[in-house]
Amino acid sequence: xxxxxxxxxxxxxxxxxxxxxxxxxxxxxxxxxxxxxxxxxxxxxxxxxxxxxxxxxxxxxxxxx
Numbered sequence: 086x087x088x089x090x091x092x093x094x095x096x097x098x099x100x101x102x103x104x105x106x107x108x109x110x111x112x113x114x115x116x117x118x119x120x121x122x123x124x125x126x127x128x129x130x131x132x133x134x135x136x137x138x139x140x141x142x143x144x145x146x147x148x149x150x
Contacts, residue, residue: 087142087145087146088135088138088139088142090103090104091104091106091107091110091138091142092110094106094107095107095108095110095111095114106138110138113131113134114131117130117131117134
Protein backbone atom coordinates (compact mmCIF):
# COMPACT_ATOMS: atom_id res chain seq x y z
CA UNK A 86 0.00 0.00 0.00
CA UNK A 87 2.89 2.38 0.74
CA UNK A 88 4.35 1.99 -2.74
CA UNK A 89 0.88 2.43 -4.25
CA UNK A 90 0.50 5.81 -2.52
CA UNK A 91 3.90 6.97 -3.76
CA UNK A 92 3.28 5.89 -7.36
CA UNK A 93 -0.23 7.34 -7.40
CA UNK A 94 1.01 10.68 -6.11
CA UNK A 95 3.82 10.72 -8.68
CA UNK A 96 1.41 9.88 -11.52
CA UNK A 97 -1.49 12.20 -10.70
CA UNK A 98 -0.68 15.90 -10.95
CA UNK A 99 -3.43 16.95 -8.54
CA UNK A 100 -2.12 14.53 -5.90
CA UNK A 101 1.59 15.21 -6.42
CA UNK A 102 2.16 16.62 -2.95
CA UNK A 103 0.21 13.97 -1.04
CA UNK A 104 3.38 11.95 -0.56
CA UNK A 105 6.81 13.49 0.04
CA UNK A 106 8.56 10.92 -2.16
CA UNK A 107 6.30 11.45 -5.17
CA UNK A 108 8.24 14.35 -6.68
CA UNK A 109 11.48 12.38 -6.50
CA UNK A 110 9.88 9.39 -8.21
CA UNK A 111 8.43 11.68 -10.87
CA UNK A 112 11.89 13.14 -11.49
CA UNK A 113 13.39 9.68 -11.81
CA UNK A 114 10.65 8.55 -14.21
CA UNK A 115 11.08 11.64 -16.39
CA UNK A 116 14.84 11.14 -16.40
CA UNK A 117 14.44 7.53 -17.49
CA UNK A 118 12.09 8.56 -20.29
CA UNK A 119 14.76 10.93 -21.55
CA UNK A 120 17.46 8.27 -21.39
CA UNK A 121 15.32 5.47 -22.82
CA UNK A 122 12.58 6.83 -25.13
CA UNK A 123 11.53 3.32 -26.15
CA UNK A 124 8.81 2.24 -23.70
CA UNK A 125 9.89 -1.39 -23.34
CA UNK A 126 13.54 -0.48 -22.82
CA UNK A 127 12.51 2.24 -20.39
CA UNK A 128 10.43 -0.16 -18.31
CA UNK A 129 13.19 -2.77 -18.30
CA UNK A 130 15.56 -0.26 -16.75
CA UNK A 131 13.06 1.32 -14.35
CA UNK A 132 12.06 -1.98 -12.75
CA UNK A 133 15.25 -1.90 -10.68
CA UNK A 134 14.21 1.46 -9.24
CA UNK A 135 10.73 0.26 -8.39
CA UNK A 136 12.09 -2.95 -6.85
CA UNK A 137 14.44 -0.91 -4.66
CA UNK A 138 11.63 1.46 -3.68
CA UNK A 139 9.43 -1.53 -2.81
CA UNK A 140 12.18 -2.93 -0.58
CA UNK A 141 12.47 0.46 1.14
CA UNK A 142 8.70 0.57 1.64
CA UNK A 143 8.80 -2.87 3.26
CA UNK A 144 11.41 -1.60 5.73
CA UNK A 145 9.33 1.47 6.49
CA UNK A 146 6.18 -0.55 7.12
CA UNK A 147 8.08 -3.08 9.27
CA UNK A 148 9.52 -0.33 11.45
CA UNK A 149 6.03 1.13 12.02
CA UNK A 150 4.46 -2.11 13.08
